[in-house]
Amino acid sequence: MKQRLYLVACSLFLLCSPNGYGQADASGEADRKWWKEAIVYQIYPRSFKDSDGDGIGDLKGIISKLDYIKSLGVNVVWLNPIYSSPNDDNGYDVSDYRNIMKDFGTMQDFDSLLAGMHRKGIKLVMDLVVNHSSDEHEWFKQSRASRDNPYRNYYHWWNAENGKPPYRYSLFDVNHDAWKYDSLTNAYYLHYFSRKQPDLNWENARLRQEVYDIMKFWANKGIDGFRLDAFQFVAKDTTFPAFPPGFEKKFTLWYAMQGNLHGYLQEMYKEVFSKYDVMSVAEGAGNSFTDAHNLVDTNRHELNMAYAFEGVDIAKPEGYDLLHFKEVFSRWDSAFADQGWLSIFLANHDQARLVSRFGNDSAPFRERSSKMLATFILTMRGTPYYYNGDELGMTNAGFKSIEEYRDVQTLNQYQHEKATAGDLQKYLQRAGFESRDNGRTPFQWNNSPNAGFTKGTPWIKVNANYSSINAAAEEKDANSCLNYFRSLVRLRTSNPCLVYGKYILLDKDNPSVYAYVRELHGQKMLVILNFSATNAHTATGLNLAKAKLLLSNYISTASTITQDGGIELRPYEAAVYELK
Structure with missing residues (x-):
């Protein structure tokens, strides 16, 4: 669930929705399914678009932007919690699972949103928080x-x-x-999280049935799936034995995948998933690949899609090692090459901004590195998840004082540092890089006051760079991050090779370049990414004489192909080739 939550853990995405793709098709992709071909766009409703001027994004605001969402080419929206809540943790403390938070609108607004999405061919996945409720439930x-x-x-x-x-x-x-x-x-x-988020007791059969009934309520409305928040923590040893000193440094080993979790998932599958064509996304758990396969292998009737969090924790304020990055993503791909399915992401509502963490958000490199990271996410095997605003190359907030933050985790940790004589300036510097509020600032629609997000006072400060980074400006620029993202989506959706194709890592020990081939039924696509701010060279070992450049984040000239079959890359260059 939360930032830096999973050092070695993975999270699991469940689903059960054949929708016409249950069997291998004529082109040979085994067990083809719609959710494998989906591109998921995550919307943080509080910060997306405000329709009534109260400074808080709402359902009518999302409805007003459905044409924009459709224009991205995405076909699934994951919506963060919109249920009734006192907002201790921005909706992840639910006080009524069958009602809409007043800040966001009414159930009638929700019904209109769902119908509008379906008319445009967009599926809706809702967040469901059932490890804990609000203390006001x-x-x-x-x-x-x-x-x-x-x-x-x-x-x-x-x-x-x-x-x-x-x-x-x-x-x-x-x-x-x-x-x-x-x-x-x-x-x-x-309460594993805030004291206003008491943990639910999943050993209680009556409680479990309440949860299944809630899920059926929304499934009967016609939603297309659930994301089960922090679900890896629901099963607990209720004798509450003492844990060894220092366990909190690796607390997922003690909290995740405990007790009868598999039994609960199998029961949930029987009660809900087997009865509806829904994509259920569980923020799951697992401290090993064995754990992951025990959860997702088809014959277990639990989960179907694995989502590894190990990669997202690589980015640190001091930087990260691309060799480590490549090793992690290659290892996860290999583990799921024959069974199971991965999701690919580098940002969400629990992380700071994509380009600020994994790219370079300084003026000379922001656009280029943002496009490069998008290329990675949309050309890897697995279902890509993309967080709203990252398609614009939105950056971290640049907050300077604790008063500018709103996140309960950031605020309480600051108080903890203060109470324990910690270095507050050092903590604020770290929060400036990794606080969840960095990814929660209002969506930058245009250069009008408050970035066109609201006519009132926004619930959290708008990033000061909205006058230059916004959707309206990028719509007009054919080479913007936004339009590059749309090109990537079209490339992926028109090439099953990028969905189902085998992944082959090239130039493994290159410290600056991530290069790989995707291959399916004789079609080969080469992806080359320079993760550095300087020129770099990769030796692919491939015959590139007849390679066709399909997409690049540089428009002036094509990359230089060298005699050794390699490519000279400019800073943060990304290129996708079809190999002949």
Whole structure:
């Protein structure tokens, strides 16, 4: 779920939606499915488009931009939570799973949005947060009312007369203590995230049935899938044994994939997924490839698509090593070459901006490196996920003070650093690189006040560079990041080789260039990416004399092909060739 959450873990995407692609087709792609060919566009509704001037993005705002979304060529939208919520964690603390947050509109607005997307051939995947609820959910209000309340076991409680419970690490609490004392019943409740996000007790069959009924409510409305947030954490050892000192440094090893998680997933598949044509996306878990295959192999009737988080954690304020980057993505591709399916992403609502983390957001290189990273995401095997605003090359926010942040994780960690005499300036520098709020600033539509996002005061500050980086300006520029993204989408959707083709890494030890071939039924496509701000050379070992350049982020001249079958690349150059 959250930033830096998975050092070695992966997250799992579930689905079950044949939609006419259940069998191998005439061209030979085995087990072809629509979700493998999808390009998913993630929308953060609070920051996308405000229709009523209250400074908060809403459903009518998204409806007003459906033509823009359609123009991108994407065919699936993943929408972050829009349910009723007190907004301690921007909607990931749900108080009513069957209603729409007032900030976002009404259920009628949602029905209009869903119908509008479907008319344009766009599927809708909704976020579902079921590791925890809000402490303002009626379930929790009842649960804390008394020890014998029927809802008591919907959550995890530890009676205080038994002493303080064994330490559990909280990601968002100021003190990082996951047990919160509640005097009403003289007991502690568990919260892996904020203290306003009590964890649900999945051992309770009644609770599980409540969740399945909620899922059926939305599936019956016609949505096309679910993303199950932080689902890798739902199963817990409810005897709560003591963990060894320092476990929080690798807490996913202790939190992820515990207890009867497989049983819950198989039950969910039986109760929901097997009955609806939905794509269910679970922010899953797994500390090994064995874990991953146990979750996604078809005969287990659990999940179908694997999504590895190891790659997204590579970027650091001090930089990252491309050799490590290549090794991680190549290793994951190899593990899923014969069974299972990967998703490809480098940014989402829990990460800072793509170009600021993995590229170069300085003026001379922002556009070029943004296009280069998009080329990587849209030419790898797996289903690509692209976060709203990254198609424009939007950058980190440039916040200077803690008062400019809104994210509960950033704010509480700042208070923790302050309380423990940490280096606050150093923390702010790190937050400037990696805080989730960097990816949550308003979408930059044009150069009017507040980037055309709202006529009111935005809930979070608009990036100061909106006057030069915005959709309206990029629409007019044939060579913009936006139009390059559209070209990439067309290239992928018209070439099954980029979806199903074998991945072959080239020039493995090159510290600056990532080069690979995608191959399917005799068609070969060469992708060459310079991840550096200087010229670089790659020796492909291929005969490029008759290679056809399909797409490049440089428009002046083609790359220089050298006598050794290599290519001389300019800074952050990206090129896709068809090999003859």
